[in-house]
Amino acid sequence: MSADALSIPHAVADAMRQELPDVAEQTVAAIVVEVPSYAGAFSGAMGRTIENAVELALGGFLVLASAGGDGDASTPIQPALDGAYALGRGEARSGRSMDALLGAYRVGARVSWRHMADSGVRAGLTAEQLARFAELVFAYIDQLSAASVAGHSDELATSGRVRERYLERLANRLLGGGPREDLLAAAERADWTPPRTLTAVLLPAARVRGAVALLDPRTLRSTEEVPGELVVLLVPDAEGRSRPALLRSLGEREAVVGPARPWHEVAGSYARAVRAVDLGLTAEGPEPLDTEDRLADLVLRADEGALADLRAQALAPLADLADGAREKLTETLRCWLLHHGRRDAVAAELFVHPQTVRYRMGQLRELYGKRLEDPRTVLELTIALGVAPPSNRRP
Structure with a gap:
């Protein structure tokens, strides 16, 4: 059968179009009952907005269905597609998944088809035209659903990238420091x-x-x-x-x-x-x-240069000794400071006899004199010997 025979006569389409406000109202009412998550969203002014959107979508369908073969009635016209796409993005911004919206499409398709079919039969549609009409209605709804899914996905991707940038900016602000109030504002913008x-x-x-x-x-x-x-x-x-x-x-x-x-x-x-x-x-x-x-x-090691100077100054009395002797006395002095002069503990750490420790400390007292009894000198030596130079650090 030709496309003309399967299209809706203009007179029938006009009759059906007059009933669209009632169809849209009943469609939204059914969605609110069968999809509870929309009970609040579709109330008041928002409900009227959704009714207008449903009426626009169904009106666009009737334009195509009565085009006499000039268009495919299963393919929504651009305003309806744009509206469905925007609806999907709005769902994502509201934090809802697509489950509720797709459920609403299913309910809307069923309810609108029932009422529009009744209108079509009263206006004189044949059984064959009615069957074709059903195919076109549900194909049309599928196209609108697909547009909403695309809008939902695009909004999630966009909002995800935007939030990621806000989070990165927040991290950078935190590293730079600043007033707590400014950081709180940045955290709020990033939803963190x-x-x-x-x-x-x-x-x-x-x-x-x-x-x-x-x-x-x-x-x-x-x-x-x-x-x-x-x-x-x-x-x-x-x-x-x-x-x-x-x-x-x-x-x-x-x-x-x-x-x-x-x-x-x-x-x-x-x-x-x-x-x-x-x-x-x-x-x-x-x-x-x-x-x-x-x-x-x-x-x-907060100031490596100052530490090197302090080490050289504190250990100056040992500077003229041979390398081997200087190393032994330096290590003995370090252990003596760490163990607070406890000879047996120093000997145990150095693996030498306590008499050896006594002999070496005698040498150190000759080199330093009474300075080893000066608290400031003891502090400087402790700092100087507390961290070995990087080149001499033991494993």
């Missing part, structure tokens, strides 16, 4: 709830994906450039008893972990971790470098 604390973690870019999968989902990633091509992660609430779990999660990932700080003061944690990297501190195994275990190194 501030935790109690944040811990800065530096690790190679290649290790980030695997680490993030094991960390708190609220973890932030900064786009700030760190020497050594490292990436900065800000991990929430990893203090106290939670810190060991963080360190285990980062095992063998070449990470450097700063201290936990109040979330708006995480810039201090970041600065500590960067300082550890700048000083070349390394972990003593596959575990991450925990800066909390290296505080003495960080303090004593």
